[in-house]
Amino acid sequence: MKQELSPSKTPLNGLNQLRITPLTKTFFFLAVVWVVIFFGNTSTQAQDKTTEVDKILNWATKETPGCTCAVSQNGKVVVNRAYGSADLEREVPLNPKSVFDIGSVRKQFIAAATLLLVEEKRLSLSEDIHKYLPELPAYGHKITLDHLLNHTSGIRDWTGLMPLANGNPDALTLILRQRGLNFKPGEEFSYSNSGYVLLVEIVTRTTGMPFAEFARQRLFEPLGMKSTAYVSDMTATIKNRALGYEKTKDGWKLDMYLGNDRGAGAILSTASDLVLWNDALTSNRLGTFVSSMLQEPAKLNNGRKLGYARGLFLETYRGVKEVWHSGGAAGYHTWLGRFPEQGISIAVLCNSDAMSATAVAERIADQFVTYSDSQKAVAKTPPALTGAALEEAKSNTGLFVNEKTGEMLRLAVDRDRFRIAGGPGLAQVTPGTFRRFGASVQYMSQDEFELHFQSPDQFELITMEGQKSRYRRVQPYTPNAADLQAFTGRYTSNELGAFFDLFSEKDNLKGRANDAPGVGFDLKPVTKDTFQLGGVTVRFVRDKAGRVTALDYSNPLIRNIRFTRQNDLTSRR
Structure with missing residues (x-):
């Protein structure tokens, strides 16, 4: 237990009783000089990095949409900047208080809300979701809350269904119509927005209050996120909202998702609020249980660990541990991530479909994150193949079909580089094995995979989670x-x-x-x-x-x- 200091015994009063000697004066002088030098250097370094961030985003002007960004180091915000326009028609510039639709970055908030109820024993991660949603079709397999949280449920993604649906049903209605799954729960990882639509519904039914109110009471207000709100009606008037835009050949046009069919709604926030959220997770301000469970890697039925936890990706960026998620909603693009080992958090929010928040965040990270020398230089294209490797790649070109899903991949050699046509480059690991180029150099995620050729006519695509898909060569077909x-x-x-x-x-x-x-x-x-x-x-x-x-x-x-x-x-x- 801490002992309270009486006025007569405070450190400040104690200074009055110090005996000042020449040695003491020298000590204080050196201490003051050290403080001035240290904090002066720190201030200069921070200013230098802010200047570099300005250079990264100097293309955004009052005549274009743009981005806001915030960076925190060890819980202190060191960058909080805005570039470009929030409203081109009314000539309103973006500012650090501008709020954006953060897209799928909201998933970590939905996951946190769910985990708060799990901690209180009001929900169970291992419970069949039919207990909470009895009207959900019987798929013949048990689907748990955890399957929804880590995208292993097999439930079809409503965003892939909506373009086909007749009558413009809402997301929940469309999900409830489905009678089949993409795969047996727990067998594969497949990103599905449907799972989080169902989680919002489950939290709402369990608490007896709108999800927006639960999120406000249990997440946003306790953490001081004053500019963040869950919104179910995007047509409402929202203070400081940046408008979303689409790039056209003639300039810009509005691109905003105003429909109420999203099911999981939207969260609007600022860059500074998002790094505040990140720092709260690092410091366990929501409690150790919620913070740790949000970042616990999911596992498939075969025991393989995923690069996804519960609403968050867990990866390595240039040799440094990274926890992140990105989001896109019409003209809005967001990236929120942190490097917990170095105490760095970054949020980037952009209001145009022509802007990559992820690319901006990577360049900002390069200013603040310390990498090992071997990870500093990242090549952008796979190395040119020569000799036997080039000949092998040429023999493997052509059209291949996934025997299970019917998905097609065309492999090609372009300027002595092996690649998936319209997709990533492939680097040879060993004879017969090619890896998605750059996966183990920059990002290690569910996007990492290898092609293992049994012959020039068939290969297995193996993801980092151990999922295997067999592809076989097919000949072009010309029907009459x-x-x-x-x-x-x-x-x-x-x-x-x-x-x-x-x-x-x-x-x-x-x-x-x-x-x-x-x-x-x-x-x-x-x-x-x-x-x-x-x-x-x-x-x-x-x-x-x-x-x-x-x-x-x-x-x-x-x-x-x-x-x-x-x-x-x-x-x-």
């Missing part, structure tokens, strides 16, 4: 008019309340969704019964007689949504 006619018709999905009309035209398979006037698409043939449109894969299903009866629709966020064929549309179009 009769082949295409077999695919035409109306295809319907009860899960989405939606339909496709497919028809052939000039040796092409074309489509239209939900009778949308003037909106069509072309499906490009890949194999006999597989077509693609951008990142979308459509695989047709045949009966024993060879007739097309259905199609399975997949994109990077959802797998195998079944559409049943109704007729051949011979007289439609």
